[in-house]
Amino acid sequence: MLKSKVFVKKTRKGGVMKIVREHYLRDDVWCRVSHCEHCDQSADDENLLDTAPFSPSKICNYPHYLLLDTNVVLHQIDVLEDPVFRNVIILQTVLQEVQHLNSSIYKRIRDMISNKDRKFIVFSNEHHRETYIERGKDEPSNDRNDRAIRTAASWYNKHLKNFQVSNDDEKRIRIVLLTDDKENREKAQKAGIISFTAHEYVESLEGCEGLVDRLAHSSDLGQDQMDDKKGRKFVYPEHLPLTKILSGIKSGKYLQGVFHRSRENYTEAYVFVHDGDKQVFIQSLMRLNRAVNEDIVAVQILPKSQWTCPSSVVTLTVADDDDEEEDENEETELNEGNTNKVLSGKVVGIIKRNWRPYCGVLSKSARPQGTRHLFIAAEKRIPRIAIETRQASALEGQRIVVSIDSWPQTSKYPVGHFVRKLGAIGDKQTENELLLLERDVPHLPFSAAVLKDLPVMPWSITDEDVKSRLDLRHIAVCSIDPPGCTDIDDALHWRMLENGNFEVGVHIADVTHFIKPGTSLDDEAWNRGTTVYLTDKRIDMVPGLLSSDLCSLRSNVDRLAFSCIWQMTPQAEIVSTTFTKSIICSRVSFMYAEAQMRIDDPSQTDEITVSLRHLNQLAKILKAKRIEQGALTLASPEVRFHIDSETHDPVDLQTKELQETNSLVEEFMLLANISVAKKIFQHFPEFAVLRRHPSPPPANYDVLVKAARSKGFDLEVDSAKSLAVSLESAQIPDEPYFNTLLRILATRCMMQAVYFCSGTIKEEDFLHYGLATPIYTHFTSPIRRYSDIMVHRLLAVAIGALDSYPDLLNKNKTQKLCNHLNMRHKMAQYASRDSIDLHCQLFFQNKAIEEEEAFVLFVRKNALQVLIPKYGLEGTVLMSKDSPTEVVFNEEEPSLKVGDVTYRLFDRVLVKINVNTSSTENKFLSFSLMSKKTDHVFIIFATMIRWRGVSNDNSSYTKKSATGSKLKEFGNTDTAATLHENLLSISLVPTLQHFKLPVHFSALYKIIISR
């Protein structure tokens, strides 16, 4: 029974606590070699090492198993993921170290272990009687672990010798230890273990030459480079060791926080301090000190005299040469003199790196034979990465993935390695994949295991379903959706009751009937979290059979539904609410416009039309009530692309129009969500999945209030109601778009709505600010959101239609799910907006240069941010800082005076949009802004925010000439003299250099990021 033979105490000191833990050593941990006769094989496992392992390695031309040291797993994970690595032994010691040091790599190695084809096995050496070693007195734990690895290697060697059938030495299986630690390697070789560095081994692999590029640079190599660069002036301050940081944090000397680099200026960043609302502002590269976006860092607050303020300067690029650098520094100093100082600090150490693989493009080094190149990530907040590759010319013009290995003190850029190639730049497939990868959207086709869980076709409603469900097939139900929608998850009905009240029903696709908890289908949906809508495709959360067929509430077929039925007075007062599983048969699937036409057409008097009219009436009352309670109507101009059916390229672009019927559907969905939220919260006060939208801190509104004041309106922001009222009253008769602009600005002041588990926070905090309801959830779109699936299950349990299961009633798991969904949800929004960006670019690429009217949305020190209402595009127009014409920035107003033209918020300007295609790598939309202020013509070459690409130094010259010719084209708009003067006054080149990493603020998105 009791397997433990030896009994060892492990003592660990942490703080003043002495923790004593038992550590059992076993004799039943087996070697997992498939033909081993000496071990007591536990039959539960098929993941075994091959009897005759093969590897194409030249230096180890005998059969061998690989044993990896921790440093190899940590640094070379990209290489290890290549299928050429098979028959690998991972020691428990290594796993524990990896888990401790880097959880994402731990997850990756775990994935490999669970993949049976890879034959990565875990040997629990720490619990094996013969391989456990005790830490010697004064022995550092690293050395102890290295010794444990060597002990395990020797044990394997001995063990394998035991059962060698043939005496043929050639066929004997040996253990090859891969380690990048020199000392460990030497000691291993002394102990008779064959040992190589990862470099040596990978280089010896036949037919895998590309793998070498994917090797991370080991620390030895970094050392050499460091010596090289002794003379270089670029040396970052040293990072403090972790122990010092931790004691500093405890004593309050340092603060710990998440590092967020500014999108607008690469030399600025904020650190959001843990447990506290504090933000620490950091300026200049030296103070940023090699921190990369999302790292967890320790910062030291600077003395007040050294505080700075964020420059309003938009710096779009990482300067390529050092001269530029000095300019930046001067500018920094200049800012220190400013009055508007904020809490500033500097990074003193990195607590945890949060590096991931980054997508982007290669910027080839100037030297044709050089192997060191710069990589430019698509994410603007990531610095450039220096990588070494011999395939530079093959990678030029390609989207590639790169990982960061380290950031040596003497290197201006972090050092990384090439991981893989995605495809050609500008290719839609590649660009789509890139944006999905960047947003971590799971987009692979559904696996066989998932598809196995689908219902068998032909599927039909069984008698049992009919018995257990309310049959509503006789009721005139209809659905209203946007055009082209195949995943219809909601339908409505209305009918008159005998007592004069109305019965209104919302019917939602019963997805949970098909997706049972615990199936792989459920797990997959859980992982995907939401359906992602890209402009030209949809990445489903559930397989197409369900999303577009069985669950979709199409017309004239019987479908299972989850219904929420109200009895209402004609004044839209709810008398009673019932929830039931049902069977419906939708009569018509309308598009919004169709339904609108039916309502408006007085000649139609059929059942459906009459109920639509009544629903419309009720919706209007509901909406009025909601607004009365202080619900906000916020604006976000959305665009639609008309996609060419053959090439899938966008052929036209228009902003989405809203019709009454949109609001009809919306009102009833809101009502259903609220009713369901109340019900599940009442039933499960601890486990309900709800959605809240916190009210923003008043400071968030500063920008908005200031903007409104510049036009003479005073906005009241103390409550949602007063904000709604004052927004409504802020109208300028001859500027109908002004109000919309204000609402767009207001949208950006908001916090982000999140899912949460009701047991985790106080009931007062459940508030949904935007909708002005005390409780809210998502119930109405189970086909495309996993949160709704959870809500469906909770509701089903609440009404007794489903038995509860363990995970449903687990607060931790529910909250974990909510956090996961929030992340997926955000990423999905980012992905779809990236997709819109991509299509904008494609769209304008196929068009002649356009001139459009735009509004100034923000004024910055050297730039204007403009919004083009027609396309819902937003862009930045840079003013050159070298221009002899004075650019005066007035922070109070705020306004920007260029020459004698003053730009203020909400000013109407004229902008030219064109795609710059002068270099294949360098596609982006650019705005040639022509400010139209009665009689002035002012031409500025402006960048458009959306497209990120590379601009090589030489390409700016070609652009310069291209611009020159364009300017001539504009010449007819005004006298040549004025034009000439303006041309002189603006130096184009520096502006052009700022093309690379533009600001991203888009008007298209409802997304509200809380800051």
Place this chain on the structure above:
Amino acid sequence: MAGLDILSPEGLRLDGRRPHELRKIVFRMGVFKQADGSAYIEMGNTKALATVYGPHEVTSKSKILHDRVLLNCQFSMATFSTGERKKRPKGDRRSTETSLLIRRTFEAAILAQLYPRSQIDIYVQILQADGSNQSACINAATLALIDAGIPMKDYVSACTVSFVNDKPLMDINYLEESFRGPQLSLAVLPKSGNIVMFQMDSRLHVDNLERVLDLAKKGCTDIHALQRQTVHEFSQECLPSLTGN
């Protein structure tokens, strides 16, 4: 305890046990001569001492019971038993609750009617706490009662089981306890299989209860075997002194 796998994918717990394995258990009986009965138990690093006095006259006449024996239980934890030194060895809410629990358990096991108007005292003290404290106390108290020669229906064997990652874990230690999973302390009369104590902390879905219960019962059976063995060995030792003179 973030980042620690209570149960690794290889099927080993943090201390190297498999989910269904007990810790190393050591029983000793008759450790004190002054008390009528005493026993000492080590379940891994959890160490407990139980002493039994009685049956004797009821100390406070008002509590006297005319049809059965009065059972007086006291649970305490030595101040040095935990990682941080405890301020008070007993009297806190948890200790009082455990005292009550032990009393209830043994009220169901002792043949109480045999000693009307008398009292039996059970004192249990945790010397070192490393999880499953209640079970250790009950197991030790059983042996102490046997040592004192108090007639019982059967042995009482107890075991604490947790439920982590869809797997029930036998005989949990402190680390696994602090993971805050559901915890079931179960005491049974092994021969009849009757349950005399059933204490559940935290929530466990009813679907999983059966698995947890089965494992707990198995643990109790295993512990019972050990208890029996200890009693047999102890009686063998005592035999010469009883018959020898």
